[in-house]
Amino acid sequence: MHFIWAKSLLSSKNGMNIFRGCTHGCIYCDSRSLCYQMPHDFSDVAVKENAAELLDDALSRKRRKCMIGFGSMSDPYIPAEKELGLTRRCLEIISRRGFGVSLITKSDLVLRDLDLLKEINQKAKAVVSMTLTTADDILCKKIEPNVCPTSRRAEVLYELRDAGIPTVVWLCPILPYINDSVENLEGILSICREARVSGVLCFGFGMTLRDGNREYYYQMLDELFPGLSYRYVAEFGQSYGVSSPNSRELEAVFFMFCEDEKIECDADKIFSFMSEMERDKQTTLF
Numbered sequence: 001m002h003f004i005w006a007k008s009l010l011s012s013k014n015g016m017n018i019f020r021g022c023t024h025g026c027i028y029c030d031s032r033s034l035c036y037q038m039p040h041d042f043s044d045v046a047v048k049e050n051a052a053e054l055l056d057d058a059l060s061r062k063r064r065k066c067m068i069g070f071g072s073m074s075d076p077y078i079p080a081e082k083e084l085g086l087t088r089r090c091l092e093i094i095s096r097r098g099f100g101v102s103l104i105t106k107s108d109l110v111l112r113d114l115d116l117l118k119e120i121n122q123k124a125k126a127v128v129s130m131t132l133t134t135a136d137d138i139l140c141k142k143i144e145p146n147v148c149p150t151s152r153r154a155e156v157l158y159e160l161r162d163a164g165i166p167t168v169v170w171l172c173p174i175l176p177y178i179n180d181s182v183e184n185l186e187g188i189l190s191i192c193r194e195a196r197v198s199g200v201l202c203f204g205f206g207m208t209l210r211d212g213n214r215e216y217y218y219q220m221l222d223e224l225f226p227g228l229s230y231r232y233v234a235e236f237g238q239s240y241g242v243s244s245p246n247s248r249e250l251e252a253v254f255f256m257f258c259e260d261e262k263i264e265c266d267a268d269k270i271f272s273f274m275s276e277m278e279r280d281k282q283t284t285l286f
Ligand code: SF4
Pocket: 021, 022, 023, 024, 025, 026, 028, 029, 030, 031, 073, 074, 075, 106
């Protein structure tokens, strides 16, 4: 980990990343791709030490309140955040200035800031997104080694439900021959039902591979699932989009489950829900 002095923080769409790089170690992570031109090793996280000051300044200039998005490129709750408290400081600023927040994480450390999330949700709106890729904790530890397993993430979702914080589950990526079974999908969806999530985001049943993340992913396949990388190379070559051979079956199960359980799965509606602050105290899409 190293510290940097950032020039700006908020994107034109009001998204921000306090960290550059991530230590959760997900074997499929797209943020490792070379196109992002990270000038350091991906796990040598760059911490924007002036993030809170930059955020405060940016929010003070805004004429209208809006949702601030956290963590599209790096989890805001990497283990180092426990000591750094930088995500927490940014949430304090968002709360004090009356803005809303939408963040995505895989970590139970988000519960440390439940008091602030409740405060923001009362004044404006707070949405927590959590990624779930497998219902099997042993598999989870293989593909997402340095963050809490799915069973713990489910507990986090239940706690957020009980606290009245709306949640969204990101059901991605689906890795061919690894987590692309119907049984796995049903396990994740039953957590979503129990957690009464506001929506489940699924962008098809597959993953993306491009220069940088492809090499790392194959290296990890060789370590964890010997022989599988050859199958990928033979079937997918250099393709960017890689679909599970079970896609059709998974899609059918997914859409039927969402319809039966009245779980929102329309990505446009879910993204609007996460990015629009105008609210009528609604905490689900229904
Ligand atoms: S939590 Fe997100 S950013 Fe971090 S390694 Fe996993 S996929 Fe990449």
